[in-house]
Amino acid sequence: MRVGGIERHPRQDGSGCRPAVATAVISRRPTLEHRWRANSLWLVPMACIAAGAVAAAVLLVVDGAVGYDLLPTSVLGTPTAVQTVLSTAASAMLTLTTIVLTVMTLGVQLAMQQFSPRIVRALLADRRSQLAHGLFAATFLFCMVTVAKVDDQADPGHQVPTVTVAAAYLLLLASLVALVRYVHVAGQSLRVAGLIDLVGDNLRAEIDRLFAVEHPVLQDSATVVSGDAGVVVVVDSAALVDAARRGDDCFEMLVRMGDFVPRDAPLLRSRKGTAPDRRLVRRAVLLDNERSHIGDASYGLRKLVDIAERGIASSPYDDPVTAVQAIDRLHDALRQLCVRRLPDGLHHDADGVLRLVTREVAWHGYVAIAFDELVELSKSSPLVARRLLAALDDLVAVAPAERRAPLERQRARLLDRVDDEAIRLVPDVQGLGAGTDVTVDR
Incomplete structure (x- = not known):
């Protein structure tokens, strides 16, 4: 039973109720943890500021005990120079802290509007940002306390608390490093992949914390699984071929470049059933939070298709000219690609023995990536339809015979999709402006 908000249980002999002290203590732990996480935006910086004040007081006591002249002025500077440096640094750190907090607020507002209002807490609870804010504020306070103890009018040997000033210089250096790191982290965290990873990492940490593994995933000794989640951005084929050669084996990649791989998902397997070197494979297959060129x-x-789609379907701000510009580059890329040899995914060693099989995109796959979605959306934009027809006509004309079929299928889909008398479907590399129906026929 519950009395006054405290869980109570009957005694073993049934003589009444006793307060469940252990249960009450345990129930407070999640509450305290939630309050700590909810309020850590200001708790962590305040703890850093308090630590800076305590450190300044302790170091000033140390200076008083060992003497103010422990370090020479040739290292720290004259009393006047130290005062100038610390005063300027304190002012700069206060300005920097203000700017950083302002930029963080604007970034949070942008992320909230662009992605989700529920992303705000995850951004504000980022411990790295909180530590950076705390370091900047603590450095400001430390410099203010230290500069007050520098007295260029005192007797020589009692003018500069050298240990405290040296610590202030180190804090300033740490703040510069933290600023560069903070700019990098902030830029990464405001990308789509960075925000998704931030939420995903927090979710996975909670899953690991709250739920015990009941049914472990069975792992075949011939298969190498990923140690973490991420997108495949690098496959070092040479290293994998060399490893397979040394083991007289043949490896087969189970993922391709750009695939997202969950944690503990298969990466590679041995076709001969032997156990590959897991550490070597994981070093050769690099995972990141976002695809790379x-x-x-x-x-x-x-990415070009994404830009074109936004130009077509971003109502009420349709921008078909931007879509046409993206199709220009898709046209150029497919024109270059259609006459080139595509990799077959078979990697041999120096003796011609097959050692590695990777998954590669075929020609019809590149055509599908470039045109499938845009052809589907082309009915809503005459400019896009005309530009796509011009691109496909040109590609069919220049592509080798064995590569024309996917292009011809896309062209037939386009003609069938844009079966509308209101759209003059004429090949036009400008969308509208270079077609035979709008130019002078000489």
Whole structure:
């Protein structure tokens, strides 16, 4: 039973109720933890400020005990120079703290509007940002306390608390490093991938904390699984071929460049059933939180398609000219690609023995990435439909015979999709402005 908000249980002999002290103590732990996390935005910086004040007081006592002249002025500077440096540093740190907090507020507002209002707590609870804010504020306070103890009118040997001033210089250096790191982290965290990773990492940490593993995933000794979650951005084929050669084996990649791999998901397996070197494979297959252009040509096509789609479907702010510009670059990329040899995914060693099999995008896959979605959306924009027709006509004309079929299918889909008398479907590299229906025929 519950009395006055405290859980009570009957005694073993049934003689009444006793307060469940242990239960009450345990029930407070989640409450305290929640309050700590909810209020850590200001608790962590305040703890840093308090630590800075305590450190300044302790070091000033140390200076008084060992003497103010423990370090020479050739290292720290004259009393007047020290005063100038610390005064300027304190002013700069106060300004920096204000700017950083302002930028963080604007970034949170942008993320809230762009992605989700529920992302705010995750951004504010980022411990790295809180420590950076706390370090800047603590450095400001430390410099203010220290500069007050520098007296260029005192007797020589009692003018500069050298240990405290040296600590202030170190804090300033740490603040500069933290500022560069903070700018990097802030820029990364405001990307789509950074925000998704922030929430995803927090979610996975809570899953690890709250739920015990009941049914472990069975792992085959011939299969290497990922140690963490991420997107495949690098596959060091040379290292994998060399490892397979040394083990007289043949490896098969189970993921391709740009794939997202959950934690403990398969990366690679041995076709001969032997156990590959897991550490070597995990070093050769690099995971990151976002796809990269390096070694992943299809990602460039994907981004151009995204830009074009936003230009077509971003009502009420339709921007078909931007979509046409993106299709220009898709056209150029496919025109270059259609006459080139595409990798077959078979990697041999120096003796010609097959050692590694990777998954690669085929020609019809590149065509699908570039045109499938845009053809589907083309009916809503005459400019886009005309530009797509011009691109497909040109690609069909220049592509080798064995690569024309996917392009011809896309062209047929476009003609069938844009079966509308209101749209003059004429090939036009400008969308509207270069077609035969709008130019002078000489």
